[in-house]
Amino acid sequence: MIRVGIAGFGNIGRGVEKAVCAAEDMELVAVFTRRDPSTIKLDMSTAPVFSASAAEKMIQEIDVMILCGGSATDLAIQGPHFASLFSTVDSFDTHAKIPEYLDIMDDAAQSTTAIVSTGWDPGLFSMMRALSEAVIPSGATYTFWGKGVSQGHSDAIRRIEGVAHAVQYTVPLQDAIDLVRSGTLPELETRQKHLRECYVVAKPDADKAAIKTAIKTMPNYFADYDTVVHFIEREELLANHSTMPHGGMVLRSGATGETKQGMEFSLNLASNPEFTGSVMTAYARAAHRMALEGLYGAKTVFDVPLSYLAPSNRATWIKELL
Amino acid sequence: MIRVGIAGFGNIGRGVEKAVCAAEDMELVAVFTRRDPSTIKLDMSTAPVFSASAAEKMIQEIDVMILCGGSATDLAIQGPHFASLFSTVDSFDTHAKIPEYLDIMDDAAQSTTAIVSTGWDPGLFSMMRALSEAVIPSGATYTFWGKGVSQGHSDAIRRIEGVAHAVQYTVPLQDAIDLVRSGTLPELETRQKHLRECYVVAKPDADKAAIKTAIKTMPNYFADYDTVVHFIEREELLANHSTMPHGGMVLRSGATGETKQGMEFSLNLASNPEFTGSVMTAYARAAHRMALEGLYGAKTVFDVPLSYLAPSNRATWIKELL
Numbered sequence: 001m002i003r004v005g006i007a008g009f010g011n012i013g014r015g016v017e018k019a020v021c022a023a024e025d026m027e028l029v030a031v032f033t034r035r036d037p038s039t040i041k042l043d044m045s046t047a048p049v050f051s052a053s054a055a056e057k058m059i060q061e062i063d064v065m066i067l068c069g070g071s072a073t074d075l076a077i078q079g080p081h082f083a084s085l086f087s088t089v090d091s092f093d094t095h096a097k098i099p100e101y102l103d104i105m106d107d108a109a110q111s112t113t114a115i116v117s118t119g120w121d122p123g124l125f126s127m128m129r130a131l132s133e134a135v136i137p138s139g140a141t142y143t144f145w146g147k148g149v150s151q152g153h154s155d156a157i158r159r160i161e162g163v164a165h166a167v168q169y170t171v172p173l174q175d176a177i178d179l180v181r182s183g184t185l186p187e188l189e190t191r192q193k194h195l196r197e198c199y200v201v202a203k204p205d206a207d208k209a210a211i212k213t214a215i216k217t218m219p220n221y222f223a224d225y226d227t228v229v230h231f232i233e234r235e236e237l238l239a240n241h242s243t244m245p246h247g248g249m250v251l252r253s254g255a256t257g258e259t260k261q262g263m264e265f266s267l268n269l270a271s272n273p274e275f276t277g278s279v280m281t282a283y284a285r286a287a288h289r290m291a292l293e294g295l296y297g298a299k300t301v302f303d304v305p306l307s308y309l310a311p312s313n314r315a316t317w318i319k320e321l322l
Numbered sequence: 323m324i325r326v327g328i329a330g331f332g333n334i335g336r337g338v339e340k341a342v343c344a345a346e347d348m349e350l351v352a353v354f355t356r357r358d359p360s361t362i363k364l365d366m367s368t369a370p371v372f373s374a375s376a377a378e379k380m381i382q383e384i385d386v387m388i389l390c391g392g393s394a395t396d397l398a399i400q401g402p403h404f405a406s407l408f409s410t411v412d413s414f415d416t417h418a419k420i421p422e423y424l425d426i427m428d429d430a431a432q433s434t435t436a437i438v439s440t441g442w443d444p445g446l447f448s449m450m451r452a453l454s455e456a457v458i459p460s461g462a463t464y465t466f467w468g469k470g471v472s473q474g475h476s477d478a479i480r481r482i483e484g485v486a487h488a489v490q491y492t493v494p495l496q497d498a499i500d501l502v503r504s505g506t507l508p509e510l511e512t513r514q515k516h517l518r519e520c521y522v523v524a525k526p527d528a529d530k531a532a533i534k535t536a537i538k539t540m541p542n543y544f545a546d547y548d549t550v551v552h553f554i555e556r557e558e559l560l561a562n563h564s565t566m567p568h569g570g571m572v573l574r575s576g577a578t579g580e581t582k583q584g585m586e587f588s589l590n591l592a593s594n595p596e597f598t599g600s601v602m603t604a605y606a607r608a609a610h611r612m613a614l615e616g617l618y619g620a621k622t623v624f625d626v627p628l629s630y631l632a633p634s635n636r637a638t639w640i641k642e643l644l
Contacts, residue, residue: 015578018578018579019459019578022459022460022578022579023459095644098640098641098644099637099640099641102640117644122644124453124457124585126643126644127453127628128587129643130628130629130631130632130639130643131446131449131628131631133632133633133643134604134607134628134631134632134633135446135597135600135601135604135631136597136600137341137344137345137600137604137633138344181590247584255592256337256340256341256344256593256596256597256599256600257340257344257596259592259593259596260592261589261590261591261592261593261596261597261600262569262589262590262591263446263587263588263589263590264586264587264588264589264590265450265585265586265587265588266585266586266587267583267584267585267586268503268583268584268585268586269583269584270577270581270582270583271578271581271583274578274579274581274583275457275458275578275583277578278457278458278459278578278583279457282456282457282459285456300629300640300644301628301644302627302628302629302632302636302639302640302644303627303629303636304627305624305625305626305627306449306452306453306456306623306624307452307622307624307625309452309453309456309457310452310455310456310624311455311456311459314624314625315421317452317624318420318421318424318622318624319420319421321448321451321452321455322417322420322439322444322448322622322623322624
């Protein structure tokens with residue numbers, strides 16, 4: 001059994017808990033939190049919840065620590081700390097800072113294996129961008145996200161004065177997907193690829209017109225997109241917009257010589273955090289196996305052979321799936 | 323520059339030639355054939371064509387030999403022979419015999435790296451079956467092929483008395499794909515998944531009804547499928563059915579707990595042999611790089627980290643694609 005710890009117990013931590021409990025070759029040893037451990041209730045497991053500082057005493061009891069903190073602030077500190085103690089998996093997703101984070105983790109993972117930036121983007125989508133470039137070298141790659149909830153954009157709306165609640169969906173535009181599929185290698189503007197659709201609960205007496213303008217003109221988040229704003233009641237938001245679906249596609253359109261060749265990968269996820277947790281859990285298996293072989297240091301999804309992810313083993317996969 | 327040889331110059335060999343010539347980090351050193359070398363004309367390269375027996379004198383001049391022979395008879399002999407001399411890549415595709423072939427190649431590849439069963443099925447599709455099982459452990463995987471030309475089925479028709487020419491398309495059935503996408507994990511019969519569509523040129527005075535019956539009742543090839551037979555003229559066959567498109571999809575339908583999660587991978591190929599050749603060429607890069615690191619022996623697509631396929635390098639992929 002691979003002995004797993006979870007560091008951080010938000011939505012992704014809960015997804016990891018579910019995936020680890022479902023994996024026949026894993027056991028959840030403990031959850032670590034920076035909150036008061038007594039306030040954390042696990043969904044499925046009877047594993048104990050400890051303060052994050054207790055982890056360093058458990059080096060002998062945990063094989064892999066799955067880091068479920070956020071990229072913005074948590075992982076830059078927690079990542080190297082845990083990687084110096086345990087093999088780790090994380091979903092560090094600030095794309096521009098990954099090389100720097102990878103270096104820091106590589107320094108920390110002297111006798112452990114730290115697989116960084118797993119999940120689906122970065123993660124599976126990155127793998128598809130890479131694989132498709134390798135096998136269709138002449139062409140262009142397009143990534144579409146959604147339809148799905150963007151936590152970052154939802155949070156940005158919630159910070160606007162007069163907004164009580166908000167959920168933002170990123171919606172890929174079918175016309176753009178069709179254009180990519182046509183094989184004409186279109187250059188697509190930001191606005192042509194995705195629509196942003198916002199469901200907003202306004203506070204009583206809030207100025208809805210002002211909220212709408214504030215959303216639509218918000219730099220980085222909305223200004224470059226066509227944005228639709230729907231004002232709804234709190235009850236409707238809770239009833240219809242409280243799950244976290246997501247997904248998207250990576251399309252490679254290209255050619256061998258003049259001969260058109262296309263590749264597509266898509267995800268259709270009813271729960272983004274549960275799927276992300278499931279991917280991280282698969283990579284926890286890989287981290288443990290790589291560490292057993294002395295393959296220490298920080299790794300990315302580009303460095304991990306698929307066989308290390310097998311719930312069974314390499315021979316079974318070769319026999320049954322190759 | 324990675325110095326590449328091609329062993330066998332049929333459709334896939336031509337696809338490899340095209341891909342190697344397009345790769346900036348590769349040069350085609352020579353093509354080897356069991357036919358009279360003077361009868362072989364390359365499409366793009368000025369590389370020499372030698373008799374297959376000349377290869378063993380060129381160990382110092384070739385880094386990777388891409389084996390373009392067929393699985394049925396060629397590779398069982400040629401594979402281990404070449405793997406004892408060079409790092410190799412092949413597209414051995416007799417699924418049931420892959421474990422045995424892998425063992426033979428592993429014995430032969432004592433100081434070389436032999437990547438077996440690349441291409442797209444086995445190959446990319448195998449990777450997707452594996453990856454999707456790892457990240458969605460609870461669920462079912464479905465592979466659909468086509469619409470595309472099956473060489474084996476076309477050949478089988480051509481062996482029927484009275485048949486002058488034939489092209490067989492494997493056609494995936496949209497109803498089955500939709501059923502899979504619904505997430506109900508259907509158990510699909512062979513007949514429900516694919517249709518077989520045959521374009522046949524009959525010899526003068528041939529008994530078309532007998533040909534049709536012979537096709538539709540042919541065991542293994544057609545008896546388990548709904549098969550449509552079109553008799554056409556030779557000119558129409560040449561005009562409309564002489565390219566070799568193919569493709570297909572791997573779908574994983576499953577759940578994390580009760581939460582539905584779906585993954586799809588699809589290929590839409592205007593030329594099956596050119597794409598297969600392009601995939602093999604990407605794995606030739608990997609074979610060379612693994613051999614340089616002393617990672618000898620027979621490998622599958624499950625064993626090769628994606629970074630070894632990068633036309634650029636790992637750091638570039640991490641920066642640009644992760």
